[in-house]
Amino acid sequence: HLGNATAKAELGRSTWKLLxxxxxxxxxxxxxxxxxxxDxxxxxxxxxYPCGECAEHFQKLLKxxxxxxxxxxxxxxWACAVHNKVNERLGKLIFDCSDIEAKYPCGCESVE
Ligand code: FAD
Structure with missing residues (x-):
């Protein structure tokens, strides 16, 4: 079902972004x-995690x-490597984990 697939992907993108x-x-x-x-x-x-199939797989990965x-x-x-394990399972490209922190700015630097 396309609607479900779209929602699952959107939830995944948002969750990875937060993580x-x-x-x-x-x-x-x-x-x-x-x-x-x-931890x-x-x-x-x-x-x-609300996607049951994803949660089950994620629990196995954490072990x-x-x-x-x-x-x-x-x-x-660690988070980059685990995300890559999920990417691998879903047939997606492997992400380059070098300089990972710079790729996720939070926009929360304090302003005077
Ligand atoms: P996403 O994988 O959502 O990544 C979003 C963006 O993050 C990418 O465009 C890229 O810029 C960046 N990125 C990619 N790889 C990395 C990395 N290794 N480190 C840092 N940044 C990266 N979907 C399923 O169909 N089945 C599952 O079993 C499943 N399990 C999941 C388990 C968890 C814990 C989570 C959070 C999501 C899971 N998903 C699962 C959703 C799936 O991982 C994707 O989020 C979804 O398919 C959308 O993929 P996407 O191609 O837009 O990129």
């Missing part, structure tokens, strides 16, 4: 509490590739 942008702003030196928060966020997302929370670079490279 990669979050990673690009994640602390370079996170506290233990921040590390726990990110829990990802695992809860994999349980609550193989647990979220990396030790630094901004580790987290953003």
């Amino acid at each position: 990669h942008t979050m990673m690009s702003r994640y602390p370079e030196q996170p506290t233990a509490d921040e590390r726990t928060a990110l 829990q966020f990802i695992h809860l997302l994999s349980r609550l 193989l590739y647990p979220p990396q929370t030790s630094s901004r670079i580790a987290a953003s490279q």
